[in-house]
Amino acid sequence: MTRALDLGYEPDDLARHPAYDDPDDYRQPFARDYDRLVHTTAFRKLQGKTQVVAPGEAEFLRTRLTHTIEVAQLARRLAERLGAHPDCCEAAAILHDFGHPPFGHIGEEALSEAVDETARAWGLEPDHVGGYEGNAQNFRLVTRVLSGSGAFPGINLTRGTLDASIKYPWYRDEFERAKWCFYPTEAAEADRVRSPVPPERRYAKSFEAQVMDWADDVAYAVHDIEDWYVAGLVPLEMLTQSAVARERFAEQLTQRLARRGKLADGKPDEAASPSAPVEEGAGEDPEGRPTADELDRTVHGLFGEGGGPFAAFATLAGEFDGSAAGQHALRVMRKRLFELFTRGVAPADPTAPPRRHRNDLQIPRELRLRNDVLREMTWIYVIDHPRTATYQRGQRRIVAELFRIYAEAACGPRRELGMFPRDLQRSVREALDRGDTQGDVEVLRTIADHVGAMTDAQAARLHRRLTGQVDAAFFDFE
Structure with missing residues (x-):
């Protein structure tokens, strides 16, 4: 165990299943x-999964894979600066999006709704199945589904890395929250990973998880607005040059956060009770939700201040045209934003080691607000655009119908298990043959695993085949 001591971790932090x-x-x-x-299939499949739009929409846009690699790079550099373990934070970042289903968050919502609907139809309590959530799927994949060495399911990661990947350490039925990290089917493994956590930090992320989470927020903020500025949808030059444009964006931002219940309204925040966790961690300020005035000041500060991250856009004549001036403005923006977001954070307790549950990441409120504003830009200018909404409707339908088709094949009178991949047929059959509630739960979770693992293109092709929209597909090996 000398290596454990050299790393500054206890043996429990590095524990695996020793056999x-x-x-x-x-x-x-x-x-x-x-x-x-x-080396997992889950990592490779990220190249075919939506980041904001489907892979292949444009060559310069990031995919879920390139986003993951950039988050991992940022997490490693942040860890090096803060004194956390770089390999642990980088590994957690590589893992953080494994559970994303096809078509991103729209697919995630559709799949969770389909799991719940089928659970009710089968006479099951939806919370006993667990719906579908990308973060909970991350944990299930690496502790149970993905193939590792030996007979133990999963890939046998250390407790420290598993805990560093857990952003929402609770079950869906513990709080009325949009995100969670554990399905009931992985309760034993969740208990094993979290058992050394001090009781007062039951719902707290580890220091390494906070580093990974902030790296995700930073990459999301910087890289997405870069992509969509180049695509001509995010008007950075207009926001920099026009106070009227900044006022309009601040108003749109305020309205969006108000609709989502994320804007301070002068009333007590019931969700922020002492027993409830802060859901967003690095993305939500424990001091409270922002006011409209704070958002307005943040927008004007980001885009209107001289010498700020966007100052180089002040001289551009229009949207991105590939010119040297436009390229220079992007480089300046990236450099200054990365410096702002990485140098502005620090361990909350400078006397405590930046390890596991012995410290927290301190992110100043102003920095959080700036990050929030940049991350919301993609929603306002791209995701909420009617063009996005029209094809998201179709994507939602594909994911939901795929799940229902496989569920019907499993529980229908003919038991069409031949539709399942060969490696899943045996596990589905054994779960069905149990004839009890837990067997039904396992069937639904296995179907969710199958649909959730698909790339965008794979899901679309398979949906066409299963709904009779192609007349020749034998040699389409899906």
């Missing part, structure tokens, strides 16, 4: 976790 461990492996424990993660 399937190799004591002679020369790599550091968290480096081994990283290596295992990048």
